[in-house]
Amino acid sequence: VEIDGLLIYALVAILLLVVSVVLFRKGTSSSPEVVAEEPPGGIGQLDVTSLRLAERIFDSSDRDWLRKELCFPEAAVVLERHRKALAIQWLKNLRNSFKEFVRTPEHPAEAFVAQNAPSSLELLALTLRFHLLINYALLIVSLFGPYHRMIPILGTVRSVQRLGAWKAGFDQVSTGQTP
Amino acid sequence: MSPVSLAILVLGVGLEAALIARALVTGITQKFPILYSYIAFVLCCEGIGALTFFFFRVHYANVMWFYWVARTLAEFGVLVGVSDSIFKPYPTIRFIGRLIVGATCVAFVLLFAIPLDWNPQPSPVVFLNLEKFSALTKGVAIFGLLASARSYRIPLGRNAGGILLGLAAYQTVSMANFAAAGQFGRTIYADILSWLAPLSFGICLIIWTFTLWNPDPVLQPRVEATGAPGLAPDRPEFQLRRFSTFVTRLLWK
Numbered sequence: 001v002e003i004d005g006l007l008i009y010a011l012v013a014i015l016l017l018v019v020s021v022v023l024f025r026k027g028t029s030s031s032p033e034v035v036a037e038e039p040p041g042g043i044g045q046l047d048v049t050s051l052r053l054a055e056r057i058f059d060s061s062d063r064d065w066l067r068k069e070l071c072f073p074e075a076a077v078v079l080e081r082h083r084k085a086l087a088i089q090w091l092k093n094l095r096n097s098f099k100e101f102v103r104t105p106e107h108p109a110e111a112f113v114a115q116n117a118p119s120s121l122e123l124l125a126l127t128l129r130f131h132l133l134i135n136y137a138l139l140i141v142s143l144f145g146p147y148h149r150m151i152p153i154l155g156t157v158r159s160v161q162r163l164g165a166w167k168a169g170f171d172q173v174s175t176g177q178t179p
Numbered sequence: 180m181s182p183v184s185l186a187i188l189v190l191g192v193g194l195e196a197a198l199i200a201r202a203l204v205t206g207i208t209q210k211f212p213i214l215y216s217y218i219a220f221v222l223c224c225e226g227i228g229a230l231t232f233f234f235f236r237v238h239y240a241n242v243m244w245f246y247w248v249a250r251t252l253a254e255f256g257v258l259v260g261v262s263d264s265i266f267k268p269y270p271t272i273r274f275i276g277r278l279i280v281g282a283t284c285v286a287f288v289l290l291f292a293i294p295l296d297w298n299p300q301p302s303p304v305v306f307l308n309l310e311k312f313s314a315l316t317k318g319v320a321i322f323g324l325l326a327s328a329r330s331y332r333i334p335l336g337r338n339a340g341g342i343l344l345g346l347a348a349y350q351t352v353s354m355a356n357f358a359a360a361g362q363f364g365r366t367i368y369a370d371i372l373s374w375l376a377p378l379s380f381g382i383c384l385i386i387w388t389f390t391l392w393n394p395d396p397v398l399q400p401r402v403e404a405t406g407a408p409g410l411a412p413d414r415p416e417f418q419l420r421r422f423s424t425f426v427t428r429l430l431w432k
Binding site: 005009122124 | 270273319328348350355420423426
């Protein structure tokens, strides 16, 4: 058992060293010019078109239309499968665009002009937040598909909100105020 | 001290002196001030250690203990310095290296350092375990830095990459070495430890000598034609928030 412990440390050491050598070779072999010439595979400019495309991909109305109105459940299943692949691709492209944006170096003049810019820690927090969100979204889409509710508790929250709004309206009516 | 370990020690001192002398010529010390402070510190402490060993042998163990603690902490500082030089040009992830090193440090303290048996007179096994865990932590931190740079496709550069590779070689050999020392005990492993420990740092110094001999050229950042700098829509926090808003809208559907 004691030799096993030593063996584990030796294996971890070898693994860390090999991985470090591989990452070093990859990190030093790609010059910035090569990185810039790589196909971006991202969404590019974040605009309304990109968002509309995403909303279309994640919208289940087409599937419901196929299934319920046209009564083609098999076609609906195929569509859902295709939309799932599209959704995953869209999310990965968004992540690639994000990484492309992150690795754009700061121009010295920009650093000088932006006096009231947020600190690097705030920017890092925003970066980590995006990674958390995108990885969560990718996990949910990979496991359950693009039409699954991403935040399971959201339905309950909305019900509570509706209940609160209904209760407020009821209170106003009972006290004689116009809602 | 065996002739082998003495030869390795002399080689190490020679390499440290050569690294510092070359850095003063090329001016690379400005790029990696913490690293060169560390090398100078090690060089001075080796000199002080040698003097203590030959003239004040009674205090040798205490001197080496303080040296070891300071050096272990300084190596975390070297990692922070290198990570700063890698991620500095990228404002949104400028502190990601510090976060990685800090998180591994906290994990090291919580998982390894605190649970050790800290009696008033801790046994040598405790120190060996501490050294082993410290090397493991630094190895994981180096992996985290390299993987993070790779994930964003950030060019490492020969200098910064070489520093991390040298440290990786040093820490991984140290980890296996101290694990074996704790396992086999002083009677079996003391001789091997006496030359393998300086050899692991010697390997690191050889890698540093090759990769730091010539400084990397300073690359000018790309200028994006997206408008004048400082305008609100181009500022990174707006872009970052826009990315998060995209995903948040999907999550809250």
